[in-house]
Amino acid sequence: MSSNRDFSRDGTFLIDLTKCTGCRACQVACKQWNQLPAEHTEFFSGEGYQNPSAMSEYTYTRIKFRDYQKNGQHEFAFYKEMCMHCNEPACASVCPVGAFEKTKEGPVFYKDNRCIGCRFCMIACPFGVPKYEWSKALPLVRKCTGCLERVREGLHPACATTCPTAITYGPRDEMIELGKKRLFKNPERYVQKAYGYTEAGGTSVIYLTALPFEELGFKQVTKRALPEYTWEALRLVPGIFLTVGGGLSGLAWITHRRERLREELEKERAALAAEEEKEGRE
């Protein structure tokens, strides 16, 4: 199953990590827009000044720091983790109640009034994005909304608006073009590949980096849309249903027919015997 939908005008983030200074204005802008509380932190949780220790119900985006040496060279680099707003999101595909929607504007939007808290989305997402409200008695799932309300009003998402250097926001085909231009103009500065162009079948968050993706902390993810994998199995279901089900039903009918025939034979014999007995007494 592949979508007939055109993704080229979807609102997309182009995140040029060679321009990111790890300032965390994006983390703060997200919390301010979504009115999320600050988490309790101590010291730092990871390399550099990284905080908090993971995305959560209170933290929809986070800068991961890398602070190490490679071949005697200093590396101090930053990676913004967030919902990838996939073209064909796995979360939407597995959700039994349809609580996720790939909106026409681009963001994958979560509708909490439908959620039953089953957490299939958390298992399905290859990026580990949806987070659970462990703090609540009736927990729902939380993740980046793509600032859909802002986008619908003609604004850009909060993080993209605040970022002074690294994030550009616009239609997907334009962001891909811009990304390609940058890779071409300064080839020595970039890994000659954008992350998110084809990952998971293509996403609305596209990254440019100087360091190899795995070194920065990106997950290695299949190029196929995740729903395609489940489709591999699911598409066989009707066939299996019909052949196996039909076959077993057929077998059952044959077995039952024998039974039925035997029963009928028994009944006939019994009836015959009864009649003979009646005739004998007369």
Added chain:
Amino acid sequence: MTNHWIDIQHADVIMCIGSNPAENHPISFHWVEKAMDNGGKLISVDPRYTRTSSKSDIYAQLRPGTDIAFIGGLINYALQNNSIHSEYVVNYTNAAFLVDEKFAFNDGLFSGYDRGNTSYDNSSWAYQMGKDGLPIRDNSLEHPQSVYQLLKRQYARYTAEKVCEITGTAIQDYLNVARTFCSTGRVGKAATIMYAMGTTQHTVGTQNVRSYSILQLLLGNIGIAGGGINALRGESNVQGSTDYALLFDSLPGYLKCPTYDNRDLAAYNDKWTPKTKDPKSANWWSNTPKYITSLLKAYWGDAATVENDFCYDYLPKRSGNYSFLKLMERLQGGGFEGLVLMGTNPIVGGPDVRSIALGLDNLNWMVAADLWETETSVFWKRPGVDPGKIDTEVFLLPAASSVEKSGSISNSGRWAQWRYKAVDPPGDAEGDAFIVDQWVKQLKKLYAKEGVFPDPIVDLAWDYGDGHEPDIDMVARECNGQFTRDIEIDGKTFKQGQQVPSFASLKADGSTLCGNWIYCGSYPEEGNMMQRRGTEDPGGMGSYHEWAWSWPVNRRIVYNRASVDLNGRPWNPQKPVISWNAITRKWDGDVPDGAWPPMSEDGSRSPFIMNAEGIARLFAAGLADGPVPEHYEPMESPMANLMSNQQSNPALDRPGRVDKSGLYYIATTCRVSEHWQSGTMTRNLPWLVELVPDMFVEMSEGLAKEKGINDGEMVTIISKRGSIQARALVTSRLKPFRVGDKLVEQIALPWHFGFNGPAKGDSANVLTEAIGDPNTHIPEYKAFMCNIKKGGLTA
């Protein structure tokens, strides 16, 4: 800044030394990245590999306090390799001037040094003067007593090898920096130096900046697009603050504060108005009498007349050094009854804060105006003291934030941008203008009845409307300046009360008043120029002349007459700042630094109009510690000075010390993007505390291993001033320095933490020393020595 933020995109090479703009000016850093997108190279020179270094093309490690050695070596490289812009140097600097035959330099000291009072008699630093009253020149630059040859001799001692021994830089990195930076000596190439507190907060801070001037002038990088010396100011309106005389030795517009021996206005003008006989020198400070008189008229209005010297007697006259360091010294001696603190937190931000705290205990009263309760305002609650033993009465005035009041904010690029009031301040909070206005009104009432010398207060012209708080537009209009009577200038008539169009119309006869001559033109009759938000940029150079207003007279790049050759043609026609239009006989482009024609024509003027000589000073006799920079070690240093036997700055009142114990490590203070200054605002904001919650100290992996310290563990840091504890952040971004045949480790401490507020931590400034630069008196926060112990203070 000589240039401005947006102009940085035009640089071919950017050197960030003593600054970390990706960290501390993350928004403006966009322009550095733009320069790099255009092919520009970023050089980061820093003791640590910082956020700025992570974006740089070249990183060079620098031992704290060795900037003069580093730059001295670049000056030497430029001179030896002749990478200089010769025509610029000969015509626009004092390279060709001859210096007094008695001038000498020997073993770290210039001629005229008095060891007894650790100061210089600079009479031997004067130019040789001809009979025409002009400095004698040798335009071939070959005369041994020419500034150019003196410079060559001075910096020939700064070979790359010697420099790297001092700075600890790897020589291949150093030569890479030298080649790259000095390549901009070529006409048509531009380099800019971006500097901040890492440059200034040293006992040689002033000479650090002087070294940048010399290098940039030799390369012809001042006055051109993408060039300049760009100071990154550390607060959004500190530029405005210094423009308006926050510093003790100035009056608004950087006029000199009168000293006790300037008995009257004539004596003041005589002392502080520079003179020159050079017809090609505009000598702009020769207008001093116009500016001081106009200022006095602004202060005392109609009470200031020709007869009473425009109330000059009312101005306080300083009799010494009233710098922050001296104030804190006097505070500790019980020399103040009271202290007023407007948005400042010395018990976290000053050096040697333990001593400052003891000084505060002596106060009878304190007034603190701030948005939050600062550590200084609750100094009596600090750990380890009994509040019962402190008799100070403290008044905390809640203050309005920048969005709760209107007014202008001047950025590093001298752009004054008007802010409107977005919301009312909460509760009882008020803007600073309200607070000061109330004080003046109450003082006037009190002094109307009694007082030893009430006149300066009673006669103070103070009328900013009848509203709850002063009408800021009225203040801004007064700072621009007005005519005090009907007058005719060059055929044009102005009426009393009209706004002065520019400082060219200010007078010394009392017909103009002006609160700040450099802001004259910011609020003319047409309206508030600082409020403009025009985005037109017809020249395409990013000048945006319709956006806000920059001083002086909306000029974006100062000294821009040096951006053209003697015929008025831009050195770089691709990136012109100004260019002479022979048809209109005017300059196209930026506001020219004087409308006079090019230097090849009659009636012209030299480009550096703020100097009496009209040209830029490679050799500058007016500073306390020397006419050219010389490397001295910081007050606390791991090594003896390799350049001479003069260990530390000779103009300081006590000598520096070399640590030979090997127990101490090189320490510096630093900042993070997530917190600001002493943390009074940012440590009260949960979203920022979440990012950086605790005081920490950065150290190398080697030092951590040596001491058995794990990442995140509590450690104690000790200096001669005191001890603090912090969490250890172990990182490969810090490396030890080669000092002689040893490796000496370094640590870096953010100074944002204090004992008060939701996020507490020990203050780095417990450790720093109360000693500063002999010219500016800015404390040496950036280079000192510390010991480190595993475990916290209670361990």
